[in-house]
Amino acid sequence: MANNERLTKRLKKIEEWVAENEEMGGPKGYLDTVVSMYQGNMAATGQLRQLEQQFQQLRAYAFEFIEENELTEEWNGFLEEKDALRKQPTEEAESSEEESEAPKEEKK
Numbered sequence: 001m002a003n004n005e006r007l008t009k010r011l012k013k014i015e016e017w018v019a020e021n022e023e024m025g026g027p028k029g030y031l032d033t034v035v036s037m038y039q040g041n042m043a044a045t046g047q048l049r050q051l052e053q054q055f056q057q058l059r060a061y062a063f064e065f066i067e068e069n070e071l072t073e074e075w076n077g078f079l080e081e082k083d084a085l086r087k088q089p090t091e092e093a094e095s096s097e098e099e100s101e102a103p104k105e106e107k108k
Contacts, residue, residue, distance in 0.1 A: 021029070066075050 066072060
């Protein structure tokens with residue numbers, strides 16, 4: 001008997017919940033929303049995979065071109081120059097931090 005009452009209360013709560021959520025389409029509306037979100041996620045994942053494949057293909061073409069035209073030394077020089085430029089601002093920032101940390105002389 002207690003089980004029957006408990007199940008009746010649960011059923012009433014579910015019915016109330018469905019009535020409150022009719023604007024969304026009820027439980028089916030929530031399911032449709034989740035399915036739509038899932039499909040959007042899968043489409044985005046597929047686009048990402050395609051983009052990664054295209055990038056890898058372009059990368060392979062670039063390295064093949066560099067090797068065929070014997071541009072390896074020029075490429076390495078270019079990379080070293082870019083790396084030096086990238087490191088330069090951080091080195092300047094570190095030296096300015098050291099200067100700011102040094103005790104300043106008081107003017108008399």
